[in-house]
Structures are given as structure tokens and as C-alpha cells.
Amino acid sequence: MLNIVVLVSGGGTNLQAVIDGIEAGWITNTRIAGVISNNRGAYALERARRYGIENRCISPRDYQTRMEFNRQLSEAVDEMQPDLIVLAGFLVVIPEQMIVKYCNRIINIHPSLIPAFCGSGYYGLKVHEAALARGVRIVGATVHFVDEGTDTGPIILQKAVAVKPGDTPEVLQQRVMAEAEQQILPQAIDLIANGRVTVENGKVNLDL
Secondary structure (H helix, E strand, O other): OEEEEEEOOOOOHHHHHHHHHHHHOOOOOEEEEEEEEOOOOOHHHHHHHHOOOOEEEOOHHHOOOHHHHHHHHHHHHHHOOOOEEEEOOOOOOOOHHHHHHOOOOEEEEEOOOOOOOOOOOOOOHHHHHHHHHHOOOEEEEEEEEOOOOOOOOOEEEEEEEEOOOOOOHHHHHHHHHHHHHHHHHHHHHHHHHOOOEEEEOOEEEEOO
């Protein structure tokens, strides 16, 4: 059984997709050990409570230094004993010591087809604003392992989504969530839970 800890900053729509995936059997051999948010008002914490999932808020605002916050976050994650850490819209930089400890055991969902519209400054609605400003016809989402860079880890899955005439950043964001993020994140977790993902020489091998 794969124990996962989900880190999330906002509403938790991707968390909900994971919860639904487990309940429906799309994600097998997996349980959510806990949910952690940096935002006390995050609806994701309410989603966790509704399903009886352990949940905690650990906010940088509650600590005098970033080092202390990093220590508290790392300890909270360790206490939940995850086999896999899932970043589902977590808008906080992961401490380097956590990345090292959980090498190839942290995954992130990013709302673009990496390497497009990724890296520092590209998160949330900003990704979709940049895509529309550039005039691209195809966008999408990527699930990747987390390394010390920003959106630079090995890619696990990607799914493309068409841009439609008249799209606003908000409309495009919702479509990418529904048609890509909420499909490939559960799929990636299921593949990992069943030993069908390996990393070799910085690239992912999938047993599909």
C-alpha cells in the first residue's frame, strides 16, 4: 500500500481528484496518509476533514525564520510516513533537505506542457495568462518528479489541451484542470503505486 501525503495551498481540486480516484478504484494500492497546507483558509483542509484524512496547516507566517518553517514542514511530513509526496498546487518552495531525503518520491502537477511556461514565476493563473499572450494553440499539464530546480525534474506524464477562441486565463485554467491535471495526476499515482514507474539517467521509464 502506497502512503501518500498531499501538499496543497488552495481549494484542493486536484486533491479531490485523487480522493475520488481512490474511492472509485482508478487509483489502486494507495491511501492518503495526510494533507498539509501552508494556508489556514485553504478549502483543501476542509476536503480532507470531510473524508477523515489527517490534515495540518504549517504556515511560514507562524515562524520567525524560513529555516524553522522548513524544519517544521519536514518533521510534519516525516510523521505521516509517506512513500510518496504529492504537490497538488503547493505554492511554497520545498526544503532542499526534503528533496534529497525523498529523491524521486515527490511529484508535482504543473499546468503546462513542460518545458513551455515553466520555471520561476510560472504558477497558477500566470501560466495561462502567458500562454494566451504568446498565442499558443495547444497547452496542457505535466506530472513530474521534483528535484532541486523549478519544474526541472523527470517528466512522468503529459496531456495536451486545445486553446479555444475567446478563452480567458480563467476559462483555460478550468479546462486544463478538468481535461488534463485531474486525469494525469491520479494516473501517475496509480502507476507509481503499482511499481510501473522507474527513473534511470534522469528520465522516467513507464510500464504502461
